[in-house]
Amino acid sequence: MNKFIKIIFTIMMVTLSSLLGYLIAFGLNFYVFHFEAYNFIFVIAGCILFCGILGFWISPFLIKIFTYSVNFVISYIQRYSPHDLIAGALGLILGLIVNTLLLRPLYLVFLPFSFMGDSVLFTISNFIHPVIVIFMTAFFAYLGVVIAVKVGFHNALSSKFSEKFKKDIPGLEEGIKEFLTDEINKERFKILDTSVIIDGRILDLCRTGFLAGVIIISRFVLQELQHIADSSDSLKRNRGRRGLDVLNKMRKDHNIHIHIYEKDYSNINEVDSKLIRLAKEINGKIITNDYNLNKVAELHGVLVLNINELANALKPVVLPGEEMSVHIIKDGKEVGQGVAYLDDGTMIVVEGGKKFIGSTIQVLVTSVLQTVAGKMIFAKPKGRE
Secondary structure (H helix, E strand, O other), rough: OOHHHHHHHHHHHHHHHHHHHHHHHHHHHHHHHHOOHHHHHHHHHHHHHHHHHHHHHHHHHHHHHHHHHHHHHHHHHHOOOHHHHHHHHHHHHHHHHHHHHHHHHHHHHHHHHOOOOOOOOHHHHHHHHHHHHHHHHHHHHHHHHHHHHHHHHHHHHHOOOHHHHHHOOOOOOHHHHHHEEEEEEEHEEEEEOHHHHHHHHHHHHHOOOOOOOOEEEEEEHHHHHHHHHOOHHHHHHHHHHHHHHHHHHHHHHHOOOEEEOOOHHHHHOOHHHHHHHHHHHOOOOOEEEHHHHHHHHHHOOOOEEEHHHHHHHOOOOOOOOOEEEOOOOOOOOOOOEEEOOOOOOOEEEOOOOOHHHHOEEEEEEEEEEOOOEEEEEEEOOOOOO
16 A cells, blocks of 8 residues: 555544544533533543544554455455356345345335334334344345356356347357456466476465466366375375475465366366366466477467476576686586586586586686577686687
8 A cells, every 4th residue: 555545544544533532522511421611622622632643543553454454355356267256246236136125025024013112022123124134135145146156157158048149149258258368367377287386496486476366276286296196106206295285385375376276177188188278268378397288288379388498588698708607516528528507507518627626717608508408508717728
């Protein structure tokens, strides 16, 4: 919340608190003390001043509560797809309409009791009627949202009812689908595959804030992870358990918005094919470091974010002729070569570097080779002819 809004909120709180102090002063005078006129002025001033200061004092706390509540609601809403949000809004409206229609006859039931004066039935009806109204409003609002989300607004488009309107209004379904699958959804929904979860770097990437939107974890990917974690092979078992640990850490991080997608595609056997089908349905991007899945998804027109490509893109650019300090740790494949590594894991092959193993030396870059596996730098010790 920016500074201007905080100032406006504080002014509103002071104003409302001062008004409350004014009303309290009148209440004290009318019901309790019955002040004289000249004393009553000081009472009003004192109550207004006290309540105004109190409002100014508690306004920062209320601002924090308000900001936290808004952020919580936004983060909660972002877990759901636009289909569910639109369906929920329509269900809420329909539920409130049904509730209003049912409350009219209920009002007629309690109407005779309003003419009974101070009788017991009059008192009971005045207490029960508001309680029933509040309960029914909350119940039908909740029922409308749940039913609409379970049925699905996008499913309703394919019903017989919508078919009638599609005949009358050509392009209606296409227009609504285009709205629901707008380009913004591609930035919202990021679908993780099994390999990128096991890799673990997705957790750090999400924590940096560069990966915005909702992280989608499909049920069939979770099942595959669990199957790997239960494997008899110790290596696979450790990889599967690491993947489950990564997901648990992501779920506990309140800054990472995760949604478990329950739908499965029983007619499709391969997990990669299911991921592609899911990405097409919700118009999302697949995050992976699987080269084969990357290529197949691109053939299907699905956008892919490859963690390995991102890691390579973030490696520092090194040009021939640049000087750098490296630590030679082992000999190379060719005679006399030494091998060093940068902090990001990039291999540096130093010609004539074998005699410097275990030492840190200054080298000059001679060439850079870009391969599928990554980048390789060739260099020679500084000062060597």
